[in-house]
Each structure stands twice: as C-alpha cells, then as structure tokens.
Amino acid sequence: MNCAHCGSAKLELRYVTRSFGRGDDLLVIEGIPLWSCPACGESYFTARTMHELERIKALRKSLAKSRNVAVAEFAETVA
Numbered sequence: 589m590n591c592a593h594c595g596s597a598k599l600e601l602r603y604v605t606r607s608f609g610r611g612d613d614l615l616v617i618e619g620i621p622l623w624s625c626p627a628c629g630e631s632y633f634t635a636r637t638m639h640e641l642e643r644i645k646a647l648r649k650s651l652a653k654s655r656n657v658a659v660a661e662f663a664e665t666v667a
Contacts, residue, residue, distance in 0.1 A: 589623065591625040591627065591628060591630055592630070592632070593625065593628050593630040594625060594627050594628040594630070596625050596626075596627035596628065598625070598626060598627060599623045599624065599625055599632075600623070600624050600625075600626060601621060601622070601623060601624075602621075602622050602623075602624050603618075603619050603620065603621060603622070604620050604622045605617065605618045605619070605620070606620055606641075608645060615644075615645060615648050615652060616657065617641065617644055620633070620637065620641065621633075621634070621637055622637075
C-alpha cells in the first residue's frame, strides 16, 4: 500500500486508542490498526477498520467492558 498523500511505499502499521462521545456516553476503543506514513505524517484507517469501529459503537452495550478511567480537563493559563 502506498501513501495516498505523498506516494511513499513505507507505510507503517500502528495500533492506537481513540475515544468517542463524552460524559456518560464516552466509549474508548483500544488496539485500532492505523496505517501511518513516516515520510509525510499522513495516517489512514482502512474501510474495514472504519466498519468495525461503527459495529463496535453500535454494539457498545454488549461489547464494552466497564473500567474506571481518570479524566482531566485542559485549562489554558494566561501568560
């Protein structure tokens, strides 16, 4: 697979964590495969990965495990 942005053939497979929603509707999905181009920095999810993410979100009640997670809010300081 080549990078659609720069054409490089050196895409790297990484695994990332993404969050969807917020508050009581927050869902965190770990281990998502992501193709990343070290030449230009562009990143891609395949269509198959996107479909699986949508399936997980739709079936979240039966697939997700409840865990406690620390949450911090970003507060910008005035310099």
